[in-house]
Amino acid sequence: MIRINENYLKLTSSYLFVEIARRVADFQKRNPDKGIIRLGIGDVTRPLPQACVDAFSKGVAEMGKASGFRGYGPEQGYAFLRDQIAKADYKSRGVDIDADEIFISDGSKCDTGNIQELFANDISVAVPDPVYPVYVDTNVMAGRSGAFADGRYGGFIYLEGDMANGFVPAPPSCRADLIYLCYPNNPTGAVAAKAQLKEWVNYAKENKALILFDAAYEAFITDKSIPHSIYEIEGAKDVAIEFRSFSKTAGFTGTRCAFTVIPKNCIAYDNNGNKHQLHGLWNRRHSTKFNGVSYPVQRAAEAVYIGDGPAQVREIIDYYMANAKLIREKMEKLGYKCAGGVNAPYIWVECGSDSWAFFDMLLNKAGVVCTPGAGFGRCGEGFIRISAFNSRENVEKALGKIEGAVS
Numbered sequence: 001m002i003r004i005n006e007n008y009l010k011l012t013s014s015y016l017f018v019e020i021a022r023r024v025a026d027f028q029k030r031n032p033d034k035g036i037i038r039l040g041i042g043d044v045t046r047p048l049p050q051a052c053v054d055a056f057s058k059g060v061a062e063m064g065k066a067s068g069f070r071g072y073g074p075e076q077g078y079a080f081l082r083d084q085i086a087k088a089d090y091k092s093r094g095v096d097i098d099a100d101e102i103f104i105s106d107g108s109k110c111d112t113g114n115i116q117e118l119f120a121n122d123i124s125v126a127v128p129d130p131v132y133p134v135y136v137d138t139n140v141m142a143g144r145s146g147a148f149a150d151g152r153y154g155g156f157i158y159l160e161g162d163m164a165n166g167f168v169p170a171p172p173s174c175r176a177d178l179i180y181l182c183y184p185n186n187p188t189g190a191v192a193a194k195a196q197l198k199e200w201v202n203y204a205k206e207n208k209a210l211i212l213f214d215a216a217y218e219a220f221i222t223d224k225s226i227p228h229s230i231y232e233i234e235g236a237k238d239v240a241i242e243f244r245s246f247s248k249t250a251g252f253t254g255t256r257c258a259f260t261v262i263p264k265n266c267i268a269y270d271n272n273g274n275k276h277q278l279h280g281l282w283n284r285r286h287s288t289k290f291n292g293v294s295y296p297v298q299r300a301a302e303a304v305y306i307g308d309g310p311a312q313v314r315e316i317i318d319y320y321m322a323n324a325k326l327i328r329e330k331m332e333k334l335g336y337k338c339a340g341g342v343n344a345p346y347i348w349v350e351c352g353s354d355s356w357a358f359f360d361m362l363l364n365k366a367g368v369v370c371t372p373g374a375g376f377g378r379c380g381e382g383f384i385r386i387s388a389f390n391s392r393e394n395v396e397k398a399l400g401k402i403e404g405a406v407s
């Protein structure tokens, strides 16, 4: 008899975006003549930078010629891309990461989801609340949780974010083995200062724990004092893995390219307490289960770092961040306390009521779609997330309608 992995039965249905879509469809049916503006999505809206398009096309053309054709590439990624990343994202910030410590992949969602395969099933896992659901769900699938009750899975350590801690929870007083951190944060837009990350690195060292640091929104940091990489913290290379993506940085959500950094001295332990390099384990896993990102896509990603690429990428990010500033300023002017929007394309708004009720109010009175905070965890109740990924015109129109709806 073929039997299922029963851990999948513990998963709550991915209720959030399904439920949003249902409520929006219902609204449209009732109000066929009313337009809606979507500020709920976590997806980019601007087209690829021209430098990436050109490199992408050139890569495709090469593949069509006998002289330029390539079959399977290295699973870990082509050296031309790994070298650029090591130089531009790390060495330029004083962080010594070697090209061969970088694994190119087709997304940070898969990498942050797959990395837990390397660890024992009876470790303790700490996740933020509110949280990017991938960290939680993949550990549930692997059997590291108890049942779901009261908005939470048994067995996890929840790191609670609120306005008082600025959505940057401090390390817990109990022991955690695997810790998920995401800065700049989705959904709250919060960023961690150097001293706060230092506390986490110290905690990981003291507890022989590992930090999984999701830096998918690193490019949106505007405050010069905020670290872009966990490796800007001394000692972090021993205790942290970092995830980055071209998805939000350069509009690659539909193109697919990301990378994971595993320093050679980053270690975990076997049952006898012996040390093992995670680099070697991930290399084994990656080359067994993954066959590399396509050549043209890696050329398109390389273009982010060379020629006109950096300036074009900057222009797109600045565009979204100008949207973010407008949103945050307007919501604050309307009397709402906000987090985010300064170093991240998300504004996390304290709506002072049930977050689904506020969502319904904005939809029905303003025709604006946001994301209810409750969908990201228990601590998200009372908040909504507004995304800066849209056109200036739509953002301005939406803010006018929100003002009309709440004043």
Ligand SMILES: *Cc1c(COP(=O)(O)O)cnc(C)c1O
Binding pocket: 042, 106, 107, 108, 109, 110, 132, 182, 186, 214, 216, 244, 245, 246, 247, 248, 252, 253, 257, 258
């Ligand atoms: C968008 C996003 C990513 C990137 O995912 P990709 O699979 O690379 O597109 C990673 N982490 C968070 C928190 C995100 O919001």
